[in-house]
Amino acid sequence: MSAISEPGSSISDGPDSGSLPSGIPGESKTQRLGFTESVRPEIPILLHVARSYNSADAEDLVQETLTKAFRAWDKFDGRYLRAWLLTILRNTAINAGRKRIPSLTGDSETLEQQPDSSLAASPQDLLESNDFVANVKKAILGLSSHYRNAVELVDIDGLSYQEAADVMGIPVGTIMSRLHRGRRQVKEVLAKQGLIGGEQ
Amino acid sequence: MRDSGLDKDEPKSIHCRTAARALQQYLDSEIRDELLVTAISFHLELCRDCGMEAETYSRIKVAIASEGRAFDSETMARLNRFLDDLL
Numbered sequence: 001m002s003a004i005s006e007p008g009s010s011i012s013d014g015p016d017s018g019s020l021p022s023g024i025p026g027e028s029k030t031q032r033l034g035f036t037e038s039v040r041p042e043i044p045i046l047l048h049v050a051r052s053y054n055s056a057d058a059e060d061l062v063q064e065t066l067t068k069a070f071r072a073w074d075k076f077d078g079r080y081l082r083a084w085l086l087t088i089l090r091n092t093a094i095n096a097g098r099k100r101i102p103s104l105t106g107d108s109e110t111l112e113q114q115p116d117s118s119l120a121a122s123p124q125d126l127l128e129s130n131d132f133v134a135n136v137k138k139a140i141l142g143l144s145s146h147y148r149n150a151v152e153l154v155d156i157d158g159l160s161y162q163e164a165a166d167v168m169g170i171p172v173g174t175i176m177s178r179l180h181r182g183r184r185q186v187k188e189v190l191a192k193q194g195l196i197g198g199e200q
Numbered sequence: 201m202r203d204s205g206l207d208k209d210e211p212k213s214i215h216c217r218t219a220a221r222a223l224q225q226y227l228d229s230e231i232r233d234e235l236l237v238t239a240i241s242f243h244l245e246l247c248r249d250c251g252m253e254a255e256t257y258s259r260i261k262v263a264i265a266s267e268g269r270a271f272d273s274e275t276m277a278r279l280n281r282f283l284d285d286l287l
Contacts, residue, residue, distance in 0.1 A: 036283050043279050059275055063282050070286045136263035154228060155264040161230050180224045186260055196256050 035073045039066065042085055045157045049086060049167055052149065053093040061096075065089040083163050090167060132195055139189040140182075147182030150175050219243045219250050227257055 046065055050058035065088050069076075076084060140148060153164040154175075161179075165172045190196045219240050225231050226240045244251045 033287070036287065040280065040283060043276065043283070047275065047279065059279065062279055066279070066283055066286065132259070133263045133266060136260055140264060151264065155261050158265075161225075161228070176224070179228075183224065183257060183260060186264075187256060190260070196259075197252065 035070055038081055039069060039085065042082055045082065045159070046085060046089055048157055049089060049153075050093070052167075061089060061093055064092050064096075068092065082159070083166060086159075086163060086167050090169070132190075135190060135193055135195055136186060139186040142189065143182050143185055147178050147185065150178035151182040151186075154179055214239045214243050216243075216247060216250055219247070220253070223250075223254060223257065227254065227261060 043062065043066075046062045047058060050061040050065075053061060065085060068088050069085055072088075140151060143151065149168060150164060153159045153167060154161070157164075159167065161172050161175050164179075165175045168175065187196065214236075222231060222236060222240055226237065231237050231240075244254045
């Protein structure tokens with residue numbers, strides 16, 4: 001069912017995490033520039049997902065992922081880049097014995113907030129009150145980790161259901177179920193606080 | 201994601217239950233059946249309760265997204281340099 005082109009053996013013998021490749025012989029400069037241009041926008045999502053395995057070495061995991069992706073770039077079919085990168089990241093994490101931690105939410109005390117500019121400019125966002133957003137955030141933090149992970153992967157990282165399912169290693173139907181239940185619980189919390197209307 | 205089984209002659213006629221069942225996938229742009237997408241859009245415009253439900257979930261989605269993006273700028277800078285160094 002997955003549309004992901006599994007990197008498989010092309011990454012299984014990838015470099016050690018600490019090694020920095022100096023370029024691949026035979027690779028054209030155009031190909032390599034294409035790699036950085038394509039992959040750079042995906043780094044925040046890779047980092048976010050990497051934190052779900054182990055926040056302490058999430059950066060190392062992303063670096064390993066970038067290195068392996070770079071080395072396998074000539075084998076990439078050009079489709080579903082994000083899913084391809086997330087598959088490499090997930091395989092790398094699993095091969096290294098990293099275990100998932102309950103939440104994808106980072107350490108908020110050490111993070112610098114960078115609102116998504118595309119959202120900040122939308123008229124709908126302008127209508128959001130600070131109270132509403134703050135209470136949504138509180139409600140998200142109150143969800144069980146299963147529900148919270150699903151909501152964060154789809155609503156924060158913008159992953160498709162299939163991509164989120166691949167990241168979490170669960171069926172798409174399970175992602176849908178967790179996502180919908182998580183959102184419903186958030187809605188119920190907001191309704192109790194009088195921020196929105198109740199159930200239909 | 202699913203086959204709506206809608207009548208092609210009346211693609212815009214669905215019940216609240218059908219709209220509610222597909223609402224989350226509709227908001228996430230996960231429905232591939234264009235007839236169902238059209239039918240839900242039409243239903244949400246006409247049905248006040250379903251329209252409000254959709255609006256509520258849209259607001260929640262926007263709030264989550266706007267509040268949830270938090271990146272460590274130093275880490276991001278290091279990773280971007282790492283990517284550049286791959287060349």
